Amino acid sequence: MGRKSKSSKGKYAKWLDKLYDVSFRQTMAYGGWSLSLNYLYHSTQVVAVLIGGIAIMNGKFTAEQLTKFTLYAEWLILSTWWIGDNWSSLMQSVGASEKVFRLMDLLPSRQLTSKGLRLQKLEGRIQYADVEFSYPSRPSAPILRRLNLTLNPNEVVAIVGLSGSGKSTIVNLLLQLYEPTNGQILIDGVPLSELDTRWFRERIGFVGQEPKLFRMDVTSNIKYGCPREVSQEEVEWAAKQAYAHDFLMALPDGYNTIVDDALLSGGQKQRVAIARALLRDPAILVLDEATSALDAESEHYVKSVITEVSTDPKARRTVIIIAHR
Numbered sequence: 001m002g003r004k005s006k007s008s009k010g011k012y013a014k015w016l017d018k019l020y021d022v023s024f025r026q027t028m029a030y031g032g033w034s035l036s037l038n039y040l041y042h043s044t045q046v047v048a049v050l051i052g053g054i055a056i057m058n059g060k061f062t063a064e065q066l067t068k069f070t071l072y073a074e075w076l077i078l079s080t081w082w083i084g085d086n087w088s089s090l091m092q093s094v095g096a097s098e099k100v101f102r103l104m105d106l107l108p109s110r111q112l113t114s115k116g117l118r119l120q121k122l123e124g125r126i127q128y129a130d131v132e133f134s135y136p137s138r139p140s141a142p143i144l145r146r147l148n149l150t151l152n153p154n155e156v157v158a159i160v161g162l163s164g165s166g167k168s169t170i171v172n173l174l175l176q177l178y179e180p181t182n183g184q185i186l187i188d189g190v191p192l193s194e195l196d197t198r199w200f201r202e203r204i205g206f207v208g209q210e211p212k213l214f215r216m217d218v219t220s221n222i223k224y225g226c227p228r229e230v231s232q233e234e235v236e237w238a239a240k241q242a243y244a245h246d247f248l249m250a251l252p253d254g255y256n257t258i259v260d261d262a263l264l265s266g267g268q269k270q271r272v273a274i275a276r277a278l279l280r281d282p283a284i285l286v287l288d289e290a291t292s293a294l295d296a297e298s299e300h301y302v303k304s305v306i307t308e309v310s311t312d313p314k315a316r317r318t319v320i321i322i323a324h325r
Ligand SMILES: Nc1ncnc2c1ncn2[C@@H]1O[C@H](COP(=O)(O)OP(=O)(O)OP(=O)(O)O)[C@@H](O)[C@H]1O
Pocket: 135, 136, 137, 138, 143, 161, 162, 163, 164, 165, 166, 167, 168, 169, 170
């Protein structure tokens, strides 16, 4: 057995010990609490019957008074017991709901609440002008230094570079997940920061490195996030464009099959995500390493999609592909 696996086992055993310790103390405390109340409950009855019985025989007490006393004492003890039980559940719920309330209280980002410019039509010209950027968590590590780049409408551009060289960062800035530290990005000549973020994002199709599919049927997954009403025909059109139609039709319930973890391979998920992006008919399409995790067959299909989106005169758009190769 390697040293690594031994130390992992040791760590796991330590955490198990801790868990055992906490559970043991919790069980002991609850056991002690239940035992003492149970003891109190039954001993009260015995003492009441004994002392009460003697008092009745001596004529100091009536049987009715003794019955009342015993019942009241029982209720008092049982109620204390329930209050204790419910109090601990209440405290657990308060702890859990605090996190939920904190999330509910979060304000939407300023970008999404403030109204910006909406252009008549998005042509898809993208210009990075002297863009400099470092992530807020590591301000001393510059990722982009005076980046100048122009992408013309309907151009297909591949950004290639080593892992960690900043390819995804270029796209993160375009998606306005971050703002350049210096310089600016212009879209059709207008500074990106002046555009209406929601409007702009609705016109960008983005296929990320790990596409997220949700546990709902295939059609809903493809329609997800589409700002307009779409018909089933349009969904199938997008799936055909992404070379996903054939394998989707072969699923047990076709487009109505519920997507779960084991249903689709990585390459198939990526093609569903491409269909989702194409359905929005975006002016700008971004594929972030869409081919890096693909098997040969999926890679072939994804390349065909890229060729088609870049040559189909009906569906011209600016395409940015981020790739290792
Ligand atoms: N959220 C972040 N906070 C801080 N640093 C980050 C963040 N995201 C990326 N980085 C750093 O920025 C640099 C560029 O990352 P980026 O993801 O843009 O590279 P990449 O070329 O797309 O890499 P890959 O091909 O592996 O995806 C890396 O050094 C990375 O560690």
